[in-house]
Amino acid sequence: MLKKLLAMCMITSCTYNPVIDTAGRSGTFDKSNATQITNDLQHCKTLAKENTNEVLEGFKVVHNWYIRPSLLFLPDKAKYNYKSMVNKCMTLRGHAVLTGE
Numbered sequence: 001m002l003k004k005l006l007a008m009c010m011i012t013s014c015t016y017n018p019v020i021d022t023a024g025r026s027g028t029f030d031k032s033n034a035t036q037i038t039n040d041l042q043h044c045k046t047l048a049k050e051n052t053n054e055v056l057e058g059f060k061v062v063h064n065w066y067i068r069p070s071l072l073f074l075p076d077k078a079k080y081n082y083k084s085m086v087n088k089c090m091t092l093r094g095h096a097v098l099t100g101e
Contacts (some may be wrong), residue, residue, distance in 0.1 A: 015043075016045075016082060016083050016086060017097040018041075018083075018086060018087055018090060018097050018098075018099050019097070020037060020041075020090060020095050020096060020097055020098065023049055036093075037095060040089075040090060040093045040095065041086075043089075044085070044086045044089035044090050044093070045086055046069065047085070047089060048081075048082050048085035048086045048089065049082070051081075051085065052081045052082045054086065057080060057082055059078075059082065060078040060079075060080055061080075063075070063078045063098040064078055087099070
């Protein structure tokens with residue numbers, strides 16, 4: 001049971017797709033940056049995956065979804081590094097990320 005739970009958490013920890021505004025520039029950028037969105041997203045996901053520990057991210061999922069509720073949400077929520085890395089990378093590449101932390 002525990003092995004299945006850990007495997008599920010490790011698989012789902014890297015399936016994040018941020019919501020990105022591809023049309024609206026609203027005066028922020030001089031030109032549209034959406035032409036390289038797929039390339040930038042793949043690079044950012046690769047960089048985030050290389051710089052995060054999948055086992056630690058899986059334990060964060062277990063902590064937030066199973067341990068915290070069983071302890072009546074008294075422990076603090078563990079923050080995920082993978083999502084914030086992808087969002088920051090996409091933002092620094094000039095894309096407007098709408099989801100995230």
